[in-house]
Amino acid sequence: MPQNVKEYLPNFHYLLYDLSDYSDEEIKGNAQLRIMLKLLRDVFTKSNEEFLQSFYEAIQALQEIEDKQKGIEFFEITLRYVFNAVRDLTKKDMEQIVQQIETTFPEGSEVAMTLADILREEGMQEGLEKGRQEGVQALSKIALQQLTDKYGTLPEDLKENIRQADLATLETILQNIFKYQNIDEVKKFFKH
Numbered sequence: 001m002p003q004n005v006k007e008y009l010p011n012f013h014y015l016l017y018d019l020s021d022y023s024d025e026e027i028k029g030n031a032q033l034r035i036m037l038k039l040l041r042d043v044f045t046k047s048n049e050e051f052l053q054s055f056y057e058a059i060q061a062l063q064e065i066e067d068k069q070k071g072i073e074f075f076e077i078t079l080r081y082v083f084n085a086v087r088d089l090t091k092k093d094m095e096q097i098v099q100q101i102e103t104t105f106p107e108g109s110e111v112a113m114t115l116a117d118i119l120r121e122e123g124m125q126e127g128l129e130k131g132r133q134e135g136v137q138a139l140s141k142i143a144l145q146q147l148t149d150k151y152g153t154l155p156e157d158l159k160e161n162i163r164q165a166d167l168a169t170l171e172t173i174l175q176n177i178f179k180y181q182n183i184d185e186v187k188k189f190f191k192h
Contacts, residue, residue, distance in 0.1 A: 019037060019040055019041035020041055020045050022037070022041060024038065027041075030064075031061045031062065031064035031065050032065065032074050034061060035058040035061050035062070035074075035078060036078070038054055038057070038058060039054065039055065039058055039078065039081065039082070042054040043082075043085045043086065044085075048086060048088065048089070048093065051086060052093060052096070052097065055082055055097070056100050056104070058078065059075075059100060059101055059104045060104050062074070062075055062104075063104075079097075082097075132167070135167070136165075136166070136167050136170065139167065139170040139171070139174065140162050140163050140165060140170055142174065143162050143165075143170050143173050143174055143177075144159060144162055144163075146174065146177050147162070147173075147177070147183070147186060150177065150180075151182075151183045154183070155183075158183070158186065158187060158190070161189075161190040165189070165190075169189055172189070173186060173189060
């Protein structure tokens with residue numbers, strides 16, 4: 001690498017800590033630090049049930065944070081981390097988390113409910129998008145099959161265009177497939 005480029009490269013140093021060997025008693029510091037270190041320690045090393053128990057203990061430690069607004073903000077960050085890091089949380093697990101929060105850290109119950117609703121909505125949106133993509137793929141396969149049946153072997157560029165086509169284009173092609181006199185009428189959809 002040229003010297004004039006090397007001078008702009010950062011020289012990072014980092015340390016990795018394995019928290020898995022630390023006991024709860026060995027993890028010290030303010031409430032926020034203890035909570036995060038324990039959650040980071042437990043998220044990938046314990047079963048969901050054990051991790052959730054650790055999370056419930058973390059919620060109790062939130063009571064130690066004197067500034068309630070800071071506590072709620074920290075709680076939201078922590079909750080987002082838990083919901084994103086533990087991918088296989090069930091609806092029952094989420095309900096238990098919300099119930100535990102309501103009894104232990106009532107200040108955070110509204111945040112938990114709002115966040116749970118947001119995450120559910122994001123999950124539904126992801127599911128809808130995935131379903132839409134699968135539908136488009138299925139329509140492109142049908143269009144390719146129908147066009148091959150009608151016209152024989154299709155040019156590779158047309159096949160690729162159909163695979164990359166959007167839903168509206170595929171629907172239009174399929175709706176009019178019996179009206180086309182030749183393959184050029186299909187190709188007109190992909191001329192730029």
